Amino acid sequence: EAQVTQNPRYLITVTGKKLTVTCSQNMNHEYMSWYRQDPGLGLRQIYYSMNVEVTDKGDVPEGYKVSRKEKRNFPLILESPSPNQTSLYFCASSLFSGSYEQYFGPGTRLTVT
Amino acid sequence: DQQVKQNSPSLSVQEGRISILNCDYTNSMFDYFLWYKKYPAEGPTFLISISSIKDKNEDGRFTVFLNKSAKHLSLHIVPSQPGDSAVYFCAAYYDKLIFGTGTRLQVFP
Numbered sequence: 001e002a003q004v005t006q007n008p009r010y011l012i013t014v015t016g017k018k019l020t021v022t023c024s025q026n027m028n029h030e031y032m033s034w035y036r037q038d039p040g041l042g043l044r045q046i047y048y049s050m051n052v053e054v055t056d057k058g059d060v061p062e063g064y065k066v067s068r069k070e071k072r073n074f075p076l077i078l079e080s081p082s083p084n085q086t087s088l089y090f091c092a093s094s095l096f097s098g099s100y101e102q103y104f105g106p107g108t109r110l111t112v113t
Numbered sequence: 114d115q116q117v118k119q120n121s122p123s124l125s126v127q128e129g130r131i132s133i134l135n136c137d138y139t140n141s142m143f144d145y146f147l148w149y150k151k152y153p154a155e156g157p158t159f160l161i162s163i164s165s166i167k168d169k170n171e172d173g174r175f176t177v178f179l180n181k182s183a184k185h186l187s188l189h190i191v192p193s194q195p196g197d198s199a200v201y202f203c204a205a206y207y208d209k210l211i212f213g214t215g216t217r218l219q220v221f222p
Contacts, residue, residue: 004156035212040122040214041214042117042119042202042212042213042214042215043157043202043212044212045209045210048209058209090156090157092156100145100147100162100206100210101147101159101162102159102210103159104149104156104157104158105156106154106155106156107154107155107156
């Protein structure tokens, strides 16, 4: 089954404790992206990757890191999480950067206390 | 600066009636528009799209209308069904996808 998977689905952590949210897709997509969803703000792009070893900042990259060492994986790293990073996170992928339709993972709900 | 806006955070419609979800945008460079549907505890899924060279696209019960002069698009669902209850995001594409804030649709019996 073609899908985007994320782990963990739910995470509660404390300020400053490094964490990684994994994302993997099995569709051989070149383009991958991370979004956060917050009430009243919709989906905002954090980082994106047009291909292996090519990543760039989205609209809200502060406090986040990413890496793209393999085509299928695109982990999101929070080196020192803060309470304002409490949010619902989605990983997405598409065939290439100009593809309009993106396929989303199920989401990771993160709470930072 | 919100380039894509959905001014109605929620909408309640009776089953069988028409649901109309609206979306406004500010950037005239957007050349493609999409609607995504999101159920609780799931990621958004693509629903329907329209190119900027068209003014209407239909797919079963779902129709998207684009009014470029007004920078406005709308999603019509006819007839509405309880299973349509979800959050709907409009999105616009220029060099990347920009999402609106979402509208929660509730279809009641």
